[in-house]
Amino acid sequence: MSRIVLGVSGGVAAYKAAxxxxxxxxxxxxxxxxxxxxxxxxxxxATFEALSGNPVTTDVWSDVPEVAHVRIGQTADxxxxxxxxxxxxxxxxxxxxxxxxxxxxxxxHCPVVFVxxxxxxxxxxxxxxxxxxxLRRRGAVVLPPAVGRLTGPDSGPGRLPEPxxxxxxxxxxxxxxxxxLPQDLTGRRVVISAGGTxxxxxxxxxxxxxxxxxxxxxxxxxxxxxxxxxxxVAANVDAPAPFGVRVVPVGTAEELRTAMHAEAAGADVVVxxxxxxxxxxxxVAATKLKKGSAGEPTAVELVRNPDVLAELVAxxxxxxxxxxxxxxxGDDDGDVLTHARAKLARKGCDLLVVNDVSAGxxxxxxxxxxxxxGADGSAxxxxxxxxxxxxxxxxxxxxxxxxxxxxx
Numbered sequence: 001m002s003r004i005v006l007g008v009s010g011g012v013a014a015y016k017a018a019x020x021x022x023x024x025x026x027x028x029x030x031x032x033x034x035x036x037x038x039x040x041x042x043x044x045x046a047t048f049e050a051l052s053g054n055p056v057t058t059d060v061w062s063d064v065p066e067v068a069h070v071r072i073g074q075t076a077d078x079x080x081x082x083x084x085x086x087x088x089x090x091x092x093x094x095x096x097x098x099x100x101x102x103x104x105x106x107x108x109h110c111p112v113v114f115v116x117x118x119x120x121x122x123x124x125x126x127x128x129x130x131x132x133x134x135l136r137r138r139g140a141v142v143l144p145p146a147v148g149r150l151t152g153p154d155s156g157p158g159r160l161p162e163p164x165x166x167x168x169x170x171x172x173x174x175x176x177x178x179x180x181l182p183q184d185l186t187g188r189r190v191v192i193s194a195g196g197t198x199x200x201x202x203x204x205x206x207x208x209x210x211x212x213x214x215x216x217x218x219x220x221x222x223x224x225x226x227x228x229x230x231x232x233v234a235a236n237v238d239a240p241a242p243f244g245v246r247v248v249p250v251g252t253a254e255e256l257r258t259a260m261h262a263e264a265a266g267a268d269v270v271v272x273x274x275x276x277x278x279x280x281x282x283x284v285a286a287t288k289l290k291k292g293s294a295g296e297p298t299a300v301e302l303v304r305n306p307d308v309l310a311e312l313v314a315x316x317x318x319x320x321x322x323x324x325x326x327x328x329x330g331d332d333d334g335d336v337l338t339h340a341r342a343k344l345a346r347k348g349c350d351l352l353v354v355n356d357v358s359a360g361x362x363x364x365x366x367x368x369x370x371x372x373x374g375a376d377g378s379a380x381x382x383x384x385x386x387x388x389x390x391x392x393x394x395x396x397x398x399x400x401x402x403x404x405x406x407x408x
Contacts, residue, residue, distance in 0.1 A: 001028055001029060001030055002029045002030070002077040002078060002174055003029070003030050003032070003075055003076050003077045003078075004024050004029045004030070004031045004032070004076065004077065004078045004079075004080060004170070005031075005032050005033075005034055005072055005073070005076045005078070005079040005080070005104060005108070006020065006021055006024065006031050006032070006033045006034070006052075006080055006081075006082070007034050007035070007036075007079060007080065007081035007082070007084075007088075007101045007104070007105070008033060008034070008035040008036070008039040008043070008048075008081075008082070008083070008101075009035075009036045009038065009039055009081065009083055009084055009085040009087070009088035009101070010036050010037070010038020010039045010041060010042065010085060010087075011038075011039075011042070011083045011085045011117050011118065011160075012042060012151055013082075013083040013117040013159075013160035014035075014039045014042040014043050014083060015042060015043055016082070016083070016160050016162075016163055017033075017039075017043065017048075017082055017083070018043060018047055018048070018051060019163040020080070020082055020163040020166055020167060021033060021048065021051045021052055022051055022163075023163055023164065023166075023167040024167060024170075025051065025052065025053075027167070027171070030054075031052045031054065032052065032054045032072060032076075033048040033049075033052050033054065033056050034056075034057075034058075034072060034100050034101045034104055035048065035056065035058055035101070036058060036088065036099055036101055037058045037059075037099065038085075039058075040058065045057075057100060058099055058100055058101075059099060059100055060099075060100055060103060069097070069100055069103035069104065069107070070103075070107050072100070072104045072107075073103070073104040073105065073106070073107030073108035073109075074107050074108070074109065076104075076108055076110050077110050077174065078110055078111055078112075078113070078170060078173060078174050079104065079105065079108045079110060079111070079112045079113070080112075080113045080115065080166070080170050081101070081105075081112070081113070081114045081115065082113075082114075082115035082117070082160065082166055083115060083116070083117030083118075083160045084114040084115055084116045084117065084142075085116075085117065085118055086116075086118045086122040086123070086125070086127075086128050086131075088101070088102075088114075089114065089116065089128060089131045089132060089135065089142075090127070090128070090131050092105050092114070092131075092135060092140075093130075093131035093134040093135055111140075111141065111173045111174075111177050111178035112139075112140045112141065112178070113140070113141045113142075113143065113166075113169070113170060113173055113181075114135060114140060114141070114142045114143070115143050115145075115160060115161060115166055116128075116132070116142065116143070116144075116145045116158070116160075117145060117158060117159065117160035118145075118158050119150055119151070119154060119156075119158050120150065120154070120156035120157050120158045122158065123145055123157055123158045124157070136183050139178055140178070141173060141178055141181045141225070143161065143166070143169065143224075143225050143243070143244070144157075144224050144225070144243065144244035145157050145158045145159055145160065145161070145243065145244070146159040146160065146161045146162070146243035146244065147159065147243075147244075159243075161243035161244075162240060162243070165221060165242065165243055168218075168221070168386065168388045169181065169221065169222070169225055169388060171386060171388065171389070172222070172386070172388050172389050172392050175385065175389055176389075176392065180389075180392050181222070181225050181226055181392065182226060182399075183226060183227040184226055184227070184395075184399040184402075185223055185226040185227045185228035185395065185399065186226075186227030186228070187227070187229075188227070188228045188229065188268040188269060188402070189228070189229045189231075189266055189267045189268050189269075190220075190223050190228040190229065190230045190231070190267065190268065190269045190270075190271070191230075191231045191233065191260065191263045191264050191267045191269070191270050191271070192216055192219050192220050192223070192230065192231070192232050192233070192270075192271040192273060193216065193232075193233045193234075193235065193256060193260055193271070193272050193273060193274035193276075193308075194211075194213040194215070194216020194217060194219070194220070194232060194233070194234050194235065194237060194273050194274050195211055195212075195213035195216060195234050195235035195236050195237040195274050195275070196208055196209040196210070196211035196212075196213070196235055196236060196274065196275040196276075196277075197209075197235045197236070197250075197251065197252055197253045197255075197256055197274065197275070197276050197277045197305075198235075198236055198251055198252065198277075199252055199253065199277050199279070199280035199281060199305075200252070200281070200284050201281050201284065201285065201289070201300065202284065202285035202286075202287065202288050202289045203285075203286075203287065203288055204288050205288075205289070207277060207279070207280065207281065208236070208277070209275045209277065210275075211235075211274065211275035212237070213234060213235070213236075213237035213239065213274075214239075214366070214387050215273055215355075215368060215387050215390065215391070216232065216234075216237075216271075216273040216274060217232075217237070217239060217242055217387075218386075218387040218388045218390065218391040219271060219273060219391045219394065219395070220232040220242045220245045221242040221243070221245070221388065221391070222388055222391040222392050222395055223391075223395060224242060224243065224244035224245050225244075226395060226399075228269075230242075230244065230245045230246070231245070231246050231247075231248060231263045231267075232245050232246070232247045232248070233248045233250055233256060233259045233260055233263060233274070234247050234248065234249050234250065235249075235250050235251065235255075235256055235274050235275075235276075236251060248263060252277075252280070253276050253277050253280060253305040253306070253308070254280075254305070254306070256274060256276060256308060257306055257308045257311070260272070260308055260312060261311070261312070261315075264312060264316075264320075267320060268319070268320060268321065268402065269320070269321045269322075269323065269398060269402070270312055270316070270320065270321070270322050270323070271323040271325075271398075272308065272309045272312065272322075272323065272324050272325060272349075273325045273353070274325075275327065276305065276308055276309075277305055278304065278305060279302040279303065279304055279305060280302065280303060280305055281300055281301065281302060281303075282301040282302065282303045283301070307347075309322070309324045309347050309349060310347055310348070313347060313348045313349050314348075319403070321350050321351070321398060321401060321402065322349045322350055322351075323349060323350065323351045323352070323353065323394075323398060324343070324344070324347050324349040324351070324352045324353070325352070325353045325354075325355065326339070326340045326343050326344075326352055326353070326354050326355065327355045327357045328340050328343075328354060328355065328356060328357065329356070329357060329358045330356075330358065336354060336356045336358075337354065337371065337373075337379070340352060340354040340371070340373055341373060344373050344375065348375075349375070350374070350375050350401065351372055351373065351374055351375070351397060351398065351401070352372070352373045353370050353371075353372050353373075353394055354370055354371045354372070354373060355368065355370055356369075366386065366387065367384055367385060367386060367387065367390075368384065368385075368387050368390045369381075369382060369383055369384035369385070369390065370382045370390055370393075370394065372393075372394060372397045374397075374401075380393075380397050382394060382397075
């Protein structure tokens with residue numbers, strides 16, 4: 001059981017902190033909520049106390065013998081501030097200690113995660129951006145805000161990410177410390193494909209695969225948390241867009257191909273995690289193919305789809321890193337890694353992320369384990385964990401091959 005301090009500052013998104021608190025407690029963590037006085041205008045102390053089972057106070061004058069303004073931070077394993085308003089970020093960057101939350105931030109020796117939420121103009125203001133840069137330079141994790149509906153009719157970057165996404169990334173930090181989400185992708189443009197393509201046979205039926213897109217979603221979410229500008233080309237994934245990520249929806253292999261070539265322009269890293277159909281029907285019926293009708297087919301002729309990964313490798317400019325994925329099973333001709341190494345050599349990508357999908361181990365599951373093979377002959381095992389934790393391991397392998405000056 002980990003000790004988490006959940007800081008809540010005074011923004012309308014404070015209501016989501018109750019959902020995040022529930023996610024932490026259901027995962028078995030001991031949570032102490034430390035709100036600012038402004039936060040209690042949106043959510044009452046009784047709500048936080050009932051959900052956490054711990055007392056809630058905002059000032060340093062309560063429980064004086066406990067010396068709470070020191071002890072809470074000293075004994076925490078993780079501090080998450082959600083929402084973190086522009087005011088809270090400014091006070092944290094300045095090292096203020098004018099309430100219990102900012103005092104706690106000064107005494108915490110554990111990883112600290114700030115989750116900003118504010119109006120777009122406040123987020124984009126140079127003062128806020130300078131404060132974010134200061135906090136990151138000191139080792140804090142500052143997540144990018146989501147894009148969406150804000151207070152009133154306004155919309156744009158500044159929305160608090162969904163509590164489930166915050167909890168998933170907090171778990172990554174708990175497992176690996178603040179170093180699990182370094183800002184090593186800041187300034188990088190990353191394009192990721194995810195999900196599974198569907199090749200239509202008629203208006204009702206299609207040829208598809210079992211990919212859920214969860215690992216690609218995690219790759220996008222973690223890349224954004226590590227500072228990247230992320231585009232996610234999503235094939236048939238029914239899930240909310242990861243925060244800080246632009247999503248381009250596609251359906252077929254040809255649509256994915258077109259989108260990937262278009263979005264890859266100017267990319268530093270291209271990741272092909274989508275399960276792209278190898279074949280598609282040679283023709284698509286205009287009406288539903290009915291059993292017993294004159295148009296009932298006796299066989300379905302297939303044609304080969306383009307090899308999108310191979311095309312991206314062949315057309316890449318100097319400095320771009322291309323990462324492929326391989327869903328493999330062993331057979332009489334070799335084990336999973338034997339087949340994966342052959343694919344790596346055949347495709348020519350820089351890294352190949354290998355999934356052992358025997359007995360349904362990966363598709364639709366919340367956990368994964370992979371091996372990252374390098375064109376240089378290296379093999380890096382990423383142990384079983386949440387798909388966000390696996391994504392963090394993959395990005396660490398990618399980051400080690402990125403030139404700090406901007407090239408590979």
